[in-house]
Amino acid sequence: MKNILVAQSGGPTAAINATVAGVVTVALSSKNVGKIYGAKNGIQGVLDETFIDLREKIKNNEDLVLLSHTPAAALGSCRLKLKDLNKDKAQFEKIVEVLRKHEINCFVYIGGNDSMDTVDKLSQYCKNHNITDITVVGAPKTVDNDLVGTDHCPGFGSAAKYIGVTFAELERDCNVYKTKAVTIVEVMGRNAGWLTAAASLARVNGGKGPDYIYLCEPAFSTEKFIEDVKAKLDSQDSVLIAISEGIKNEKGQYVSEQVQSGAVDAFGHAYIAGSAKVLEDLVREKIGCKVRSIELNLMQRCAGHIASATDIEESKMLGMKACQCALEGENGVMASIKRISDAPYVVEYEAVPVSQVSNEEKTVPKDFMNKEGNDVTEKMMDYLKPLIQGEVSQNYKNGIPKQMILY
Template sequence: MNNLLVAQSGGPTTAINATLVGVLKGARISDKVDKVFGAKNGIEGAINDNLIDLNELLKDTEALDTLTYTPSSALGSCRYKMKDWREDDEPYKKIIDTFIKHEIKYFIYIGGNDSMDTVNKLAEYCKMNNHDFYIMGAPKTVDNDLNLTDHSPGFGSAAKYIATTISEIERDISVYDIPAVTIVEIMGRNAGWLTAASALARVNGGPGPDLIYLCEKDFDNDKFIQDIKDKLAVKPGVLVTISEGIKYSDGSYVSDSISSGAVDNFGHKYIAGSAKALEQLVRNEIGCKVRAIELNLMQRAAAHIASETDIIESQMLGQKAFDCVVNGVTGKMAAIHRLGDNPYQVEFTAVDVSQVANHEKTVPTDWITPEGNDVTEEMMTYLRPLIMGEVNIKYENGIPKQLRLY
């Protein structure tokens, strides 16, 4: 039993397939793995024995190169929450049956916080029930909220897209001399890393956003309106970026006023709509022209403007996860440890996945200005290296070429 299974889960990113490619490249040159399978739609594929044979892909260098720059999850994704095996062990038994049937010894799960929870539970189940399988996590999330890794694959490319888009929006709104407010909503439920990245629109000398509000700080309507008025007093066009998860001091979300109240499979409330809520607030309180923009899905999988640093590191993390798991490491997650900023240097390591699952890394409050409406130079120092470099995207019929596995 020397076969490997790999799966992807959670929200799509620009770099998640680069991590998959890192795993596949590791397998291609290793004598410790015979065959590689992919599970369709994350852990559900392992539960339902819905696998894809990836061995032919290992031999095709051109296909691997195309897959590296293909956004989203080539193996499909899921939002499946594994219960504790002591409460319900039926899914675990089905996964073990799939492992045995296909002679799988190693399993790598690429994903975010909830995926690392699955890695932790499955590794524990195997250990406690004397199953000789090795379970390893590889990080992924544009939210950059995974614990014990300096940053997460997918974040750098999303940050690059956001910085570029905010810079372009600023150019658009700057041409008018009438008072106007543009509010851009950026992903981030409890962690404002992506919204903070909007400040990178300033790195080439442009003004970028005039005001930045992260979800780590309590939001105050009155202060927000005063901040807008202060900016309008010195310039006609005001650009604001906000985290979708901004909330008031009582814990309620700004978006609650227009939210349906629905929740996902993990009990997370759907919170999009903060910008729309604030658009109405500005219209009522100030009366000027105001527009709300929700970047939504576009920031997650914009491969045409991927960060080369992000893609390279994502591949390296896939290879690190592979090296660890085939050498008997289990219950760990591949991670990035930053060694320095000037020059930027990192090393790839493995951390205890139990210290990642169900933990959340938020923006340090001292990286947010005391006024709560911008970020500090420490944040900029952290962000700048992550968006560096451009990738060599191959185009076909005028649009980027992508690889689909099924």
């Protein structure tokens, strides 16, 4: 009989609870599983021994579906990075002590880069100390889609769908007036432009979508940007632009940082502006037409009501795969997605060594962006399109989606 612990870490997404649901699904259906615990607030909850009995909270398939459709991390999250394995063993000793105290054999940790670092270190620690009664497995998650070792990341597809749908709607909104106007929409992503690229999905039904898409990978030139905008304004009234939060100049300096250094407002408050806001000010100054900036902010990562059915299904499958690996004693692996083909869209679920994943970052390859650095290519579209297919049947009550609250 094995006992299972699952926890979530890093930024929340619309799909991360589906991965918990996948873990619980396998655990509930296995004769060899005893306790099914969730740790509250990630690895912090392991250190604090704040466990939630998931057999009590999740009774039936209805509960599993509701959990899968609830956005953000239902078990809570943390941003705690474990210390260096060779320098500070106390933290690892404490974790193993807690796991043994509660007779946990399988620990599934769901998260992004930092969380896979935790899986890597903890599984290494167990190997190094011949701890064979504990298996640590990772399940990927990040809206940024920047994990290596997997074709794409759970949570990304739903965020991409939100972004594609929102750009399609913004295009309609911005086109109603006969007035020259520029709308700059900032999308999450400091170092990887995947989410910003998803703005291109507004085009899949023949719409124009954003006129320009600037990812954070190529160096961003404000001069070229103003030239681009002017050129487009010559032939049309409304110009809609997608930019990454993390656009940087040639020196690698964030565009948003350049304005913030030392700037204060009339009250003496520090001026902290996003990249879209900085470019809004620039367009106002250099072109002088109507201009607005929009940040998609938290909504892009927690909009469960417009989640991608493909993403939710894949996220659940990865939780199932991770739980199976843990039950089979595959210490130190991460469940991952291997794409077999784009159209028809076929994937396989596999397990990769987490050491290959942790602390790496997958940015957008050059052939996914155009040469001018102001749009994506067909190759990017082919990659993105399958990930947003299908809509989730949310369970609405009183006009608002029902949610599963675990604590």
